[in-house]
Amino acid sequence: MRFTALGLPPHSDYSCITILLQNLTGLEIFDLTAHGGSGRWVHVPEVKGVLKVHIGDHVEVLSNGLYKSVIHKVTLNEEKTRISLASLHSLGMDDKMSVPCQLVNDENPVRYRESSFNDFLGFLVKNDISQGDRFIDTLRIKY
Numbered sequence: 001m002r003f004t005a006l007g008l009p010p011h012s013d014y015s016c017i018t019i020l021l022q023n024l025t026g027l028e029i030f031d032l033t034a035h036g037g038s039g040r041w042v043h044v045p046e047v048k049g050v051l052k053v054h055i056g057d058h059v060e061v062l063s064n065g066l067y068k069s070v071i072h073k074v075t076l077n078e079e080k081t082r083i084s085l086a087s088l089h090s091l092g093m094d095d096k097m098s099v100p101c102q103l104v105n106d107e108n109p110v111r112y113r114e115s116s117f118n119d120f121l122g123f124l125v126k127n128d129i130s131q132g133d134r135f136i137d138t139l140r141i142k143y
């Protein structure tokens, strides 16, 4: 029997952009558009020396939901040690990311509450991201 350890559970990053450099495959992203919207996991191929860039929750808020943050997970390789450098870029600890007024009109109301990185840390203390809890879900405003 073979076991696959989960390196990182499914999550999106609390950042504007994340830049990744890895020595091995293992990264998978969730394609929200596949299978008529039910989605599917897609392996990201490893290309030596290539930097991968994906968008995080802050761009989802900044675009008022036009761009969705990338849900991703990591599975470990049982033969080789996987090394991954992740650089997350966003605002300062207490700076609030909010929907810009230029994107709001009668057809497009504000779809997200504002939040800071400190708010996100507070969420991490009280919730379990390994169980699929996502901070971005707590920011969505339902109409």
Ligand SMILES: O=C(O)CCC(=O)C(=O)O
Binding pocket: 008, 013, 020, 022, 026, 027, 072, 074, 084, 085, 086
């Ligand atoms: O190791 C990876 O490929 C991704 C790392 C990651 O998702 C993270 O640090 O948030």
Ligand SMILES: [Fe+2]
Binding pocket: 011, 012, 013, 072
């Ligand atoms: Fe991540």
